[in-house]
Amino acid sequence: MSKSGKVFMQHEHVGNIWQDEEGYWFKYLDTYVQSPGLGPVSQALPVRNEPYHEEKTLIAFFDGLIPEGWLLDIAVKNWKLNEKDRMELLLTVCRDCVGAVSIIRDEN
Numbered sequence: 148m149s150k151s152g153k154v155f156m157q158h159e160h161v162g163n164i165w166q167d168e169e170g171y172w173f174k175y176l177d178t179y180v181q182s183p184g185l186g187p188v189s190q191a192l193p194v195r196n197e198p199y200h201e202e203k204t205l206i207a208f209f210d211g212l213i214p215e216g217w218l219l220d221i222a223v224k225n226w227k228l229n230e231k232d233r234m235e236l237l238l239t240v241c242r243d244c245v246g247a248v249s250i251i252r253d254e255n
Contacts, residue, residue, distance in 0.1 A: 150234045151253040156185045164209060164250065166234040171205050174198035188248050205233040212241045212248065 151165035154173065161183075162175040175183075175194055183194040189208040192199055199206055213236045214222060222240045223230050230236070241250040 150238060152238045152250045153253065154188060155249045155251065156188055157247050158249075159185060161185065161188060163253075164206075164237070165253075166205075170200055170202040171209075171234065172198050172200050173206055173209065185247075205237065209237055209241075209250070212244050212246075212250070213237055214240060 149165060149167045151163060153160050154162040154164055159179075160176065161179045162173060164171070164173045166172070173192065175196075177196070180194055180196050187194050191208055192206070204210070210233055213219065213233065219230065219236075222228065222236070226239055228235055228239060237250055238252040241248075242252075243249060
């Protein structure tokens with residue numbers, strides 16, 4: 148089962164993130180690569196045409212957006228989420244993150 152979301156930076160759609168049977172992926176939009184007005188979402192993810200891919204774990208920058216500690220406990224309890232399903236956590240709780248980046252679940 149594939150899960151996906153749109154990545155926004157300061158309310159501008161800059162790329163897409165998804166999980167499939169091959170792992171976790173992030174790709175900047177082609178239009179954003181041609182004109183990266185806001186720069187990269189992270190210094191660890193420079194703007195480029197090729198997608199970023201991790202086979203076993205959520206890409207570190209995006210994993211870092213997920214809350215920790217008591218805030219994570221509240222999210223897991225209130226939304227009945229599996230604490231180990233990092234992609235589901237990202238898509239559920241990172242719609243309104245602290246900072247410039249937010250993730251909006253694709254409603255396919």
